[in-house]
Amino acid sequence: MAAAPSVLHQVPIALGDRSYPIVIGCGLLGDAATWADAPPATQGVVVTNTTVGPLYARRLQGAIASRHRDVHVVVLPDGEAHKHWETLNLVFDALLGHGCDRKTVIYALGGGVVGDMAGFAAACYMRGVPFVQVPTTLLAQVDSSVGGKTGINHPLGKNMIGAFYQPRLVVCDLDTLQTLPAREFSAGMAEVIKYGPIADTAFLDWIEENMASLTRRDTAALAHAVKRCCEIKADVVGQDERESGLRAILNFGHTFGHAIEAGLGYGEWLHGEAVGCGMVMAMHLSQRLGYVDGAWVQRVTALLQRAGLPTVGPALGPDRYLELMRVDKKAEAGEIRFVLIERPGAAIVRGAPDDLVRQVIADCCRPS
């Protein structure tokens, strides 16, 4: 962590007048040069949580001090269980309490939950203020920091209230991944592996070959993984920013995964853990529909296991799974829409007969 700051990759996200760069490297967060292109404003507000804040907030605060006369830090409680309106309102209270104007820049310093909440706060405060993502978890670096999805949960569903709102800049400082607990790292690996089945079999091969380097958090391996994931996601989001079609493939594993999260109560399983297990279930459904063979499903399942992820679903019972999946955002007129693997490297979105889904739940989950 004492090495000189270095930018290893830069991924441009092309979305017209909402385009922005993702900068990937080491020692970036505390380096003033990293922030030279951040929007200028009198006030900057760092939104973080009780876990990440003590590690990095002061360093970031110092590095952006040249861009803003005042830098405030808002520390939220940590975890998916707090991703709701009351926590979001702490950000609004701070912004208004400090008299922040509509040019104020909000920096999201933390994982996916912090990014989703800080981004939604930025989207809504005075109908929109500039927003910078500083993702500190693997999951956030490869997934939630790209594509502009922001939001909060509602007791009846995950991410039900939110906005599409693009950041001006994303800085992925790989050093922050060194302090990530093993379970969080594994959860992030689920979203890394996700890009293989839906879009890039060569990347899936690369992950298999480099799993050892990744799990020991080798910087070069991490840099490549983060870059490739961001590239794939940028390509998909660039074609369908507001998820009217193609973009939905990025939700591979998320239909079953959201049901796991909601069914157990948010925070019981990490989001990435639920998505990894959801991918196994979605692959089994793809197999039952004749798209992929069992050997390939086993190969990807084994890779998820090597990444330290659970691959057997909790015992919610098929009725509860189905009930929870019917309120998924992809559902239309009550029909559940699944992201399925049509062939390795290519995904489609479609419905499936309830009885097939029940069989998959019986195959992939603990008995209820």
Added chain:
Amino acid sequence: MAAAPSVLHQVPIALGDRSYPIVIGCGLLGDAATWADAPPATQGVVVTNTTVGPLYARRLQGAIASRHRDVHVVVLPDGEAHKHWETLNLVFDALLGHGCDRKTVIYALGGGVVGDMAGFAAACYMRGVPFVQVPTTLLAQVDSSVGGKTGINHPLGKNMIGAFYQPRLVVCDLDTLQTLPAREFSAGMAEVIKYGPIADTAFLDWIEENMASLTRRDTAALAHAVKRCCEIKADVVGQDERESGLRAILNFGHTFGHAIEAGLGYGEWLHGEAVGCGMVMAMHLSQRLGYVDGAWVQRVTALLQRAGLPTVGPALGPDRYLELMRVDKKAEAGEIRFVLIERPGAAIVRGAPDDLVRQVIADCCRPS
């Protein structure tokens, strides 16, 4: 109200792929033909309030039944005092409780408060569902239904949390203005008159000549007033959708007006009443800065009085006025930005010395 449905004017709002029409006429709300171009969806949700709902919700529900298999009605408490998160959440509870998907169309049936909340709910539900405005007050027809501003209040400031989100269609049924209480009608007239000083002296002349017809709610006069206001607002919003510059002139009277509303507690004065009085104060400030003469200020003030509006501000005291105006969204780095009349028919946005503002407050408000 028994006359055949008729469209009197149609105003196109040109905002690229977010363009939409404003349809102005009589008997429109309950006529299925009005809704032929509303987005198709399994579910439609009418958001209204306890005052407007009993008058028109069933009629609208029947007319849109051909567009949606299910039409639900959500009735919110009436008034600016309820324009906050807890009320907004009633809409989310209903949407999720009915299992509404991301194609669900939300209809805002009511005044500005209903429009702002239903629009913000539409902007946020599943990160955005289609939205139709059915404004039933004069103020909403000439102002809040055009331009896509949605949002809620925060205890520390009005409209501080919101989004720019365009409707797919706006239907102004002039019949609904016949049931409007006199005080609400006057409040709407403040926003009608507003367009004269900032953009169109000929329209100001027309209002003076037709004030009697307007106050007896003559349909032809109302139709012209609504059309001309929508045209002017459409022209301004088309040039600056997200209020980075020109659009701010539409906030003429709103800087002082918001201070009046917040200082007295939301709902004590109607929004239009506060804006009308705020226009008087902004004109006095324009006069003190040498832009307009006293005779012209008196002329517009007399017109506001003829419309039944208060033109003397409440006794909040200059310190409180200034404090409240510093949290206005137009303020930058603590400097209050006023919309001033540079010459009749042309507005500018700029700061003003505190002592001048204090003199204006002394001139225009009850002694504190």
